[in-house]
Amino acid sequence: MNQRNNHRLILFPLPFQGHINPMLQLGRILYARGFSITVLHTNFRAPDPSSHPHFAFRSIADGLDQSEASMSDIPGLISLLNARCASPFEECLQEMMSLQGGEEVPVACLISDSLFGFTCGVAERLKVRALMLRTSGAASLYVYTIYPVLKEKGYVPTHGSRSEEAVKEFPPLLVGDIPAIDSKEPEVMSRLLDDLIKAIKNSCGVILNTFEELEHPDLTSLREVLSVPFFPIGPSHKCCMTSSSSSLLAEDRSCISWLDEQPLKSVIYVSFGSLAAMSEAEILEIALGLAESEQPFLWVVRPGSVHNPEWLEKLPSRFLEALEGRGKIVKWAPQVEVLAHPAVGAFWTHNGWNSTVESISEGVPMLCMPCFADQGVNARYVSDVWRVGVHLNGGLERENIARAIKRVLVDREGEDIRQRALVLKEKAIVCLGQGGSSYQALDALVSHILSCE
Structure with a gap:
């Protein structure tokens, strides 16, 4: 274990299992590289602090009532979380920044889930550098960057459509592979994707749980289109071999x-x-x-x-x-x-x-x-x-x-x-071993964070 390097990272995961897992894995990886970790989280589906005793945890109010928290409309719920969490997130981050200089370890960087579209704006106002964690692969993110074009060409299906028609501009995708838009509220999905791409462009880099050998062509396209650094450090669950679990449900062993x-x-x-x-x-x-x-x-x-x-x-x-x-x-x-x-x-x-x-x-x-x-x-x-x-x-x-x-x-x-x-x-x-692509990407990420001061 490295000595603590006197730099704190604030991690802000989206409160879904598939987003909490990779964020906490990233926290364990960066803790092993000497960073202090604070996990900022919503009250809704909060992670279990006892599974990560080396991290500090702070909650913010999300304002969800019981019926909202049980919504089955995931894009709608993410939009609601963005609307409700922006102010309490800013207040909490401001408070954490004001404690610097005392006993609190200085904040080096915020790492936010990329679906929290408001975090980059807040970080900019408070003069905190912000990285995005994208919890999906490079290929799907690239599809989101060309989503307006796909819509314009009539490829984007409405909810429930599973067309076998090929997407000529992006083989081997079929129309049915493209994320569908709910015909009742089509603007919700479009706005989420617009905010996602905007947040990434405004960030100082994107961390991905993938590796170059798996998605090199799409990573190359993303670097060209979005013009921010990309750090494919995956498979991240293999970087942090530990018995601690971030599951929100009890595992039946x-x-x-x-x-x-x-x-x-x-x-x-x-x-x-x-x-x-x-x-x-x-x-x-x-x-x-x-x-x-x-x-x-x-x-x-x-x-x-x-x-x-x-x-x-x-x-x-x-x-x-x-x-x-x-x-x-x-x-x-x-x-x-x-x-x-x-x-x-x-x-x-x-x-x-x-x-x-x-x-x-x-x-x-x-x-x-x-x-x-x-x-x-x-x-x-x-x-x-x-x-x-x-x-x-x-x-x-x-x-x-x-x-x-x-x-x-x-x-x-x-x-x-x-x-x-x-x-x-x-x-x-091989990519995780010394000299491998993900090993090098992690080295580059650590250097990038330390240069973000």
């Missing part, structure tokens, strides 16, 4: 001992992240598809991901019988550990960026079922650019699900995918 009993590379791990929700009919088809695949499966069914909490009791008896040894259902899993387990042969995923990078880092092939936001772009790159997974095409029907699982785990095609996944895994390992 019984799945690890269950995996210990399964054959090598035989298990399909199924998890659709911390936000996706499905109907009871869809969940039943997934259950029956898993049963018909005849493969062992570990399935995460998060509280709130199914509208009817008693759905398990309604499953046909043949599925429940199949659970005897061959299947396990948990409410939440220690995902990084699960993906690293030798029994796991494939990951059926929503292709959130954290899940995608974690799967790539362990060489685990993916069965892709994107739901919203950047997931369509991520999934298309998994299947058509890196070729380490396949799309679940044809809908959520049990026969289709069983066929897709066998395609990845059993068929010859799956073997080819596994070989490519292992090559990519090796690149992810």
Whole structure:
């Protein structure tokens, strides 16, 4: 552990699991490089300070009432957080700056989630340098930079559209891969993306949980279009090997001992992240598809991901019988550990960026079922650019699900995918080693922060 270098970093994560995780991982990485870390967070979905005893934590009021906090409209909720948090954030940051010169370690830099569009303006007024953490990949961010063009050309779908038409200007994307606009409030998504790009352009740099060997062409395009420094330091979860967890949900570790009993590379791990929700009919088809695949499966069914909490009791008896040894259902899993387990042969995923990078880092092939936001772009790159997974095409029907699982785990095609996944895994390992691209990017980031005074 380095000596503290008398510089404090203020981290401000967006209060969603997929944004908190990479921000706290970044905090652990930079703490190991000698920085003091203060995590500024909303009361809504606050992280657990006891999991990070070396960090200081400060909360700000977000002004959300119970109905607002339970909104299923994610873009709407992010917009609301931007509106409600701006003033309390500025007050808190101003107070922290005024304490400098006393016993408080001087603030070297603010690192904000890039979806908090107001933070750069506040930092500029208070004379604090601001970096952005973008919790998605380079490809999806580049798509957002050309979003106005895609809209103008008629590519941007309304909510629910999954067109198979190719986007000629950006192969291999299909129209259905582009984040959809809710037809009821189309201006919300457009404004969020406009604010995102504006915040990045006004920042003194962008940190990404990716690596050059994975997304070099898109990183090159971003550097040209946005004209700010980019620091691809990922896979960040591999930089900070620690037992501390930033999960907002309790992890069921019984799945690890269950995996210990399964054959090598035989298990399909199924998890659709911390936000996706499905109907009871869809969940039943997934259950029956898993049963018909005849493969062992570990399935995460998060509280709130199914509208009817008693759905398990309604499953046909043949599925429940199949659970005897061959299947396990948990409410939440220690995902990084699960993906690293030798029994796991494939990951059926929503292709959130954290899940995608974690799967790539362990060489685990993916069965892709994107739901919203950047997931369509991520999934298309998994299947058509890196070729380490396949799309679940044809809908959520049990026969289709069983066929897709066998395609990845059993068929010859799956073997080819596994070989490519292992090559990519090796690149992810090499980039973090001394002299590797992410190692150099982290060195450059530390130097950049220390020069921001």
